[in-house]
Amino acid sequence: MSPRKLVILGLSITSSWGNGHATTYRALVRELVQRGHQVIFLERDMPWYRDTRDLPSPPYGRTHLYENLEELFDTYQGIIEDADLVIIGSYVPDGIKVGHWVLAHARGIVAFYDIDTPVTLTALAQGRAEYISPDLIRRYDLYLSFTGGPTLQRLEHEFEAQRARALYCSVDPEAYYPQVVEASWDLGYLGTYAPDRQPMLECLLNAPARAWFEGRFVVAGPSYPTTVQWPSNVERIEHLPPSEHGSFYNRQRFTLNITRADMAQSGYAPSVRLFEAAACGIPIISDGWSGIDEFFHPGTEILLASSAKEVVSFLQTMPEEHRCALGEQARRRVLADHTAAQRVKELESYIEECFAGLGAETH
Structure with a gap:
């Protein structure tokens, strides 16, 4: 694709505190620029x-900050x-x-990038969505x-979205890779507190820690x-910037x-x-959900667990x-399918699809 002018209005690219958006935007913008596109990020x-x-x-x-x-x-x-494409992200104030x-x-083309799609759809159903509306969904090109x-x-x-396309998160293999370091923990978890995640964290980390007192555990976020x-025996780390994520994963036996x-x-x-943990070569224990086998093959690329007993056994x-x-x-799976460079190629294909389909249409 020929170079394009892109403007992204996102939640944050400068701070990763309490959000996963910054990591996604950083990888995306960097790869877009490397492929010759001009990108302006407004925060x-x-x-x-x-x-x-x-x-x-x-x-x-x-x-630019406003x-x-x-x-x-x-x-x-x-x-x-002046932009060929403007992307507005979820949770933009x-x-x-x-x-x-x-x-x-x-x-040019106007797209909405939903980094929180299920949360967005729940909020729309309850009439409390603050960053998107049904009218906007119909009007966005992508x-x-x-x-x-x-x-x-x-x-x-x-x-009635005109074109709904998956643009999953990705990983930067230059930032996430195996390191020769001694393991500090048997199992670790990285994530901001969320009430709906906490019961599973209790089940799959805190309960195993209580059952295996000799084990070493850590929760960062x-x-x-x-x-x-x-x-x-659970160590707490309040916050880790992305620059320290790679070393954090590498110090775990399982994540x-x-x-x-x-x-x-x-x-x-x-x-x-x-994707980050996998790029570091650290085995992942995960809760299960529909479609997970589209990204990793259970048993050979990822371990699925629903109880503390299963976790302790692993x-x-x-x-x-x-x-x-x-x-x-x-x-190997991540490097083949889920790098930021591959996501940008997917985005470029969507952009070309829009230009081909829109023709002389206006908003």
Whole structure:
């Protein structure tokens, strides 16, 4: 595809605190720029990100912060008009107003990138979606979704999305790779606190820690309430910037993946943590959900568990040779199918599809 001018309005690219969006946007923008595209990222200057920026000046593309809608509308209308593609991400503050403004001024393709598709659909059903509306879904040229499978058909048939296409999360193999380090923990988990994930974290990590007192466990991520009762052999790390994720995974014998309830129910919604850990060659124990076998083959590339007993069995009885082979198989799968470079190629194909289909149509 010939070079294009892209504008992305996303939740955050400068701060990974409490969100997984930054990692996704960083990988996507970097690969787009490497393939010759011009990319401008617009981010609302929110106080909780202002104080926790682990990449205040991304070295790829151009990043601009704006304080409010008035500054956005007054300062950046020209680049919206000049862009070949404008992408508006989920959870962008005042996303509905931003979407209508972009559609009023964009001359190219306008896409919505839903990094939280099942959560979005639940919010729409309950009438409490703050960054997207049914009207906008119908008007966007392209609906990019972190969730594939039947959800894509639902978006097109129930919500009348013009083109719903999967654009899953991905991994940067230059940042996530096997390291020769001594394991500090038998099982680790990386994730921000979420009420709907906590019961499964209790089942698949805290309960195994209580059952196997000699085991070493760790949970990294912010916002866990003080009411959580951590076993004494569970180490807590409040926050890890993406630059430390790779070494964190490599210090685990196994890593745990837990899926948000809405995403598990929808299926076909892999977490970026799956791809990051796999790229490091670390065996993954995960909860199960529909479509997981589209990304990893259970038993040879990933382990599925629904009880503490199963987790403890994996940790205590799996031969080392089998453990290493499982991690290596997962790494090969990720490098073949789930890198950021491959996601950009998929995005380029969607862009070309839109240009071919839209012709002289306007919004």
